[in-house]
Amino acid sequence: xxxxxxxxxxxxxxxxxxxxxxxWFFISFGCxxxxxxxxxxxxxxxxxxxxxxxQQGSIFVFVALILIYIRAMDKLDSKYDLDASAExxxxxxxxxx
Amino acid sequence: xxxxxxxxxxxxxxxxxxxxxxxxxxxxSTKEFYIAGGGVTPLANGMATAAxxxxxxxxxxxxxxxxxxxxxxxxxxxxxxxxxxxxxxxxAPYLRKFGKFTVPDFIGDRYYSQTARLIAVFCAISVSFVxxxxxxxxxxxxxxxxxxxxxxxxxLIGMAIVFFYAVLGGMKGxxxxxxxxxxxxxxxxxxPAIFISIMMTGQPIPQIGFGSELTExxxxxxxxxxxxxxxxxxxxxxxxxxxRSTQDVFFITAALMFGTAGLPHVIIRxxxxxxxxxxxxxxxxxxxxxxxxxxxxxxxxxxxxxxLINTVSNAEYAAVPEWFSKWEDTGLITxxxxxxxGIIQYVGDPETNELNVNRDIMVLANPEIAELPAWVIALVVxxxxxAALSTAxxxxxxxxxxxxxxxxxxxxMPDITEKQxxxxxxxxxxxxxxxxxxxxxxxxxYVAQVVAFAFGLAAASFFPAIVLGxxxxxxxxxxxxxxxxxxxxxxxxxxxYFKIINPAADSADNxxxxxxxxxxxxLGTLANLxxxxxxxxxxxxxxxxxQEIVENIRLPGEPTPR
Numbered sequence: 191x192x193x194x195x196x197x198x199x200x201x202x203x204x205x206x207x208x209x210x211x212x213x214w215f216f217i218s219f220g221c222x223x224x225x226x227x228x229x230x231x232x233x234x235x236x237x238x239x240x241x242x243x244x245q246q247g248s249i250f251v252f253v254a255l256i257l258i259y260i261r262a263m264d265k266l267d268s269k270y271d272l273d274a275s276a277e278x279x280x281x282x283x284x285x286x287x
Numbered sequence: 288x289x290x291x292x293x294x295x296x297x298x299x300x301x302x303x304x305x306x307x308x309x310x311x312x313x314x315x316s317t318k319e320f321y322i323a324g325g326g327v328t329p330l331a332n333g334m335a336t337a338a339x340x341x342x343x344x345x346x347x348x349x350x351x352x353x354x355x356x357x358x359x360x361x362x363x364x365x366x367x368x369x370x371x372x373x374x375x376x377x378x379a380p381y382l383r384k385f386g387k388f389t390v391p392d393f394i395g396d397r398y399y400s401q402t403a404r405l406i407a408v409f410c411a412i413s414v415s416f417v418x419x420x421x422x423x424x425x426x427x428x429x430x431x432x433x434x435x436x437x438x439x440x441x442x443l444i445g446m447a448i449v450f451f452y453a454v455l456g457g458m459k460g461x462x463x464x465x466x467x468x469x470x471x472x473x474x475x476x477x478x479p480a481i482f483i484s485i486m487m488t489g490q491p492i493p494q495i496g497f498g499s500e501l502t503e504x505x506x507x508x509x510x511x512x513x514x515x516x517x518x519x520x521x522x523x524x525x526x527x528x529x530x531r532s533t534q535d536v537f538f539i540t541a542a543l544m545f546g547t548a549g550l551p552h553v554i555i556r557x558x559x560x561x562x563x564x565x566x567x568x569x570x571x572x573x574x575x576x577x578x579x580x581x582x583x584x585x586x587x588x589x590x591x592x593x594x595l596i597n598t599v600s601n602a603e604y605a606a607v608p609e610w611f612s613k614w615e616d617t618g619l620i621t622x623x624x625x626x627x628x629g630i631i632q633y634v635g636d637p638e639t640n641e642l643n644v645n646r647d648i649m650v651l652a653n654p655e656i657a658e659l660p661a662w663v664i665a666l667v668v669x670x671x672x673x674a675a676l677s678t679a680x681x682x683x684x685x686x687x688x689x690x691x692x693x694x695x696x697x698x699x700m701p702d703i704t705e706k707q708x709x710x711x712x713x714x715x716x717x718x719x720x721x722x723x724x725x726x727x728x729x730x731x732x733y734v735a736q737v738v739a740f741a742f743g744l745a746a747a748s749f750f751p752a753i754v755l756g757x758x759x760x761x762x763x764x765x766x767x768x769x770x771x772x773x774x775x776x777x778x779x780x781x782x783x784y785f786k787i788i789n790p791a792a793d794s795a796d797n798x799x800x801x802x803x804x805x806x807x808x809x810l811g812t813l814a815n816l817x818x819x820x821x822x823x824x825x826x827x828x829x830x831x832x833x834q835e836i837v838e839n840i841r842l843p844g845e846p847t848p849r
């Protein structure tokens with residue numbers, strides 16, 4: 191793979207990771223900790239919203255983030271023709287033993 | 288059949304299963320011993336990672352801690368799951384691409400330095416030791432209560448079992464036993480949770496029961512409102528409100544997240560799958576499997592707390608149920624009838640409170656408190672042991688690979704044959720089991736707290752060094768070494784000062800910026816990052832070959848050129 195293609199693959203990867211991590215931060219540290227008291231004024235069913243995000247909602251979001259990441263990276267890999275080799279390639283651990 | 292008989296039956300069956308798997312999958316080469324031959328499917332690896340990850344702390348202690356901490360317990364829930372996002376996005380795929388066997392392998396090669404490798408070995412061993420002690424302690428609690436052997440004997444039995452299959456199968460044996468252990472532990476955690484949820488709210492899904500109304504028998508109204516009401520009435524802190532300072536909760540959560548992503552026994556699991564793509568996938572599977580338990584735990588915490596208060600508050604001591612007296616025998620529940628009225632006053636005020644309940648017993652006692660059938664109680668015991676043993680095995684493997692592979696093969700004795708290396712790996716597990724058992728018997732603090740320290744140390748040493756190694760091509764050995772040393776030393780010193788040297792000073796007034804020892808790892812991580820980046824700026828760039836490795840691990844597929 192040429193350097194410029196490798197470069198743009200890496201940039202796309204970083205963009206994806208950063209956007210997912212900002213959601214991660216906003217939900218966990220933002221909604222779950224910093225704004226939890228404000229969100230607690232909203233209720234649904236037997237839950238206060240802030241409490242629910244802190245104890246359950248955030249975990250569902252984490253799962254969703256990783257699943258989105260897996261799909262997006264698979265797409266990115268096939269766009270850059272990295273998926274075929276990704277399946278079969280063995281990293282260089284044989285010769286280092 | 289009595290609880291005792293069921294317990295022996297389940298424990299015997301599950302242990303035979305693990306031993307059977309260990310014999311079937313014993314390792315013949317170092318590659319099998321260290322990374323299970325590198326051919327584990329993402330689904331199996333996801334389950335194994337989940338079992339590896341969910342320790343005695345997650346299974347036994349966490350829901351109990353949450354039921355006493357209320358909303359503050361959030362840091363365990365978010366911290367121990369949110370770290371997987373970091374692990375999946377920032378570490379797992381790249382470390383898989385890098386290949387090799389261990390975390391010190393990566394640190395040593397990426398930072399082209401034996402010093403860096405040895406520091407990583409030291410950090411990996413200390414983190415794993417702290418962590419494995421918590422597991423042994425957990426196994427000891429379970430054995431002493433349910434098989435009615437004494438605590439020390441309990442720890443010894445746990446040690447013997449782990450030793451057997453870790454030594455025989457290495458990573459290969461551990462991986463497949465962990466798959467079985469995941470199934471046992473998740474079943475054991477969910478069954479009582481579902482039972483209790485149906486009983487208390489009529490809702491079979493505990494995650495939903497958590498926010499539902501109680502049945503008539505329990506007095507109606509939403510569970511959480513009821514719990515808040517009960518807590519206030521007895522002078523405890525309101526369950527759904529926080530007591531700790533926001534910054535402390537923030538920093539503890541961060542320390543647990545960075546620690547999760549930096550724990551060597553979790554990271555090495557991603558070396559066992561065939562490709563980068565599989566590494567990503569198995570991180571996803573792992574979090575899904577973990578989330579099943581982690582979203583149930585807060586519900587279990589609330590159910591258990593409500594039930595405990597309902598059962599013991601203002602109950603007559605002479606008429607307490609059998610489980611109460613049995614836990615009293617282990618010293619984990621204590622009752623001191625201060626006003627001699629023969630009635631249990633369980634209240635928030637320490638002056639008049641007469642009951643002390645060890646938090647570690649809540650999950651184990653919960654099915655008994657709710658009067659579930661005997662087999663459910665026995666199932667929980669088997670689950671708790673599965674959780675403790677699977678994690679202990681993973682940790683012992685890290686210790687043994689660090690010694691046999693990183694220290695001997697890669698540093699001091701590069702000429703040893705594979706057979707000798709394998710023998711060393713097995714020998715070091717033996718020594719590690721003995722030391723872990725000793726500290727398991729003589730350990731400080733609650734299981735989950737002991738474990739929280741391991742996280743702080745992992746966060747402050749590995750996490751920044753690995754992330755910078757992947758995302759900062761310019762990061763050199765001087766920066767990485769200084770960062771790891773500063774991060775680790777700072778975190779360890781802070782914890783040792785407040786927990787061992789001067790425990791009397793362990794209160795919010797004396798803490799740095801109000802950050803408790805449990806949360807200091809995040810400050811250590813920050814210190815590591817700042818020191819590493821600053822020093823790297825003023826020292827020479829890494830050699831071209833190393834920069835090439837970095838470029839290479841960023842792309843899936845093509846093998847690393849050597």
